Amino acid sequence: MWFKPFTRQHALLADILHELDEAGLSLHALHPNDPPVGPGLVFVDPLTPLAEVEETLQLGATYAETRVIAVSVGLLPSASTWALLRAGVAEVFAWFEVEKPVQIVAARLHYWQVVEQHVADLQQRLVGKSQRWLDTLRQLVDMALSSCQVLIMGESGTGKELVAQEIHRLDPRPDKRDCVVVDCTNLIPGLSGSELFGHEKGAFTNAISTRDGALALAHEGTLFLDELGELPLPLQAELLRALQEGTYKRVGSNTWRRAHFRLVSATNRDLAQEVSRGTFRQDLFYRVSGWTCQLPPLRERKEDIVPLAEHFFRHQHGIRQPVDRQVYDFLLLRDYPGNVRELQQLVNRIASKHQGEGPITLGDIPRSDWPATLGLVxxxxxxxxxxxxxxxxxxxxxxxxxxxxxxxxxxxxxxxxxxxxxxxxxxxxxxxxxxxxxxxxxxxxx
The missing domain is CATH 1.10.10 (Arc Repressor Mutant, subunit A)
Incomplete structure (x- = not known):
């Protein structure tokens, strides 16, 4: 890993570098014209001008794989620590104020290697190479490897269900069972309790047999509640009780049953605003948002439009022919209020119209998708x-x-x-x- 000193405590810095070298960590100094690529260390002290550090961090921000630890030779004030974190460092600690500082660096490096391996695998299905998307994938891995409840937020078409499935897949529980999906927009008033908690035979009209609900099916697995913001208030109270106590009752039953599962939720609503309006319970909001992930809309990761289109052409339609540059220009200049889903549907239409073995050209774009002629009349x-x-x-x-x-x-x-x-x-x-x-x-x- 690279390092760059921003401290004049040269004797102490030499001791630190010697300890890291003795532990087998390969370090090289970052020269003025070298880009800070990959994991690195910046050494600071309470007198370090933070603007100089921030300049190096800004250079590293252009490289997706740059991850930085700030090591302080002496205690930093809280304001400086926060400034470094906001500037992009992943960790800040005072070397001589903690136990086993070498292990802290080594553990962080090892974890980053694990995360990058998972991110490389995720990119096969959650396609994208932009800095914004790679940061999102790293956060996804962090969430998946934890045991906390996850709330995925984002506009329609940003891939919330796909992300939920990947969180379940990466979940390290050795004996985890299935991921059960419940679309809260499809819950029928009066029967929605049955969808979540199940029902007993004869509990209501047409209840001709006992049925397990989503909580029972998700036991020892993952329960994914899609569009959680649509959940009716009465069911919010019942769900909160089930999350707090780990118990529930089937509709028409007096018997408490246990269910242990990991909850992953998704919504395209601002639940904090829904809480202020009184349409979503505040206590449930705090319960489901143990870790919140905001998926970026496609307009904030336009660099990923071409890789996504290539993925859809090749892996969903089996088209291996080259794509004319003008087609990609057309895709890049469009707006996508429906996000990745809208791009996918557009690629589907182009692929369906394409015939033969030649390249995909502008002629394969359906007329209904042509851009409007803009002229200064x-x-x-x-x-x-x-x-x-x-x-x-x-x-x-x-x-x-x-x-x-x-x-x-x-x-x-x-x-x-x-x-x-x-x-x-x-x-x-x-x-x-x-x-x-x-x-x-x-x-x-x-």
């Missing part, structure tokens, strides 16, 4: 754009100055729309990425 010029140009004219600006201002605004808007991704913004503007790099550099230097 006279009606459009009579609106906000014309008003803006008129204002600039009244300020005394000439044609070149007006053109320059509109161009700069277009660059700014495109970069903002693509969440800072210059490659995608350049695609949208039809210009080179270098032009936007120069624009960003000019903005920073202003």
């Amino acid at each position: 006279p009606a459009a010029l009579g609106g906000e754009l014309e008003a803006g140009v008129t204002h600039l004219l009244y300020q005394g600006l000439g044609l070149k100055e007006i053109k320059d201002q509109v161009t700069e605004i277009a660059k700014k808007v495109a970069i903002h729309h693509e969440n800072g991704n210059l490659k995608l913004a350049a695609h949208r503007l039809g210009c080179s990425e270098r032009i936007l790099q120069m624009h960003r550099r000019e903005v920073v230097n202003e």
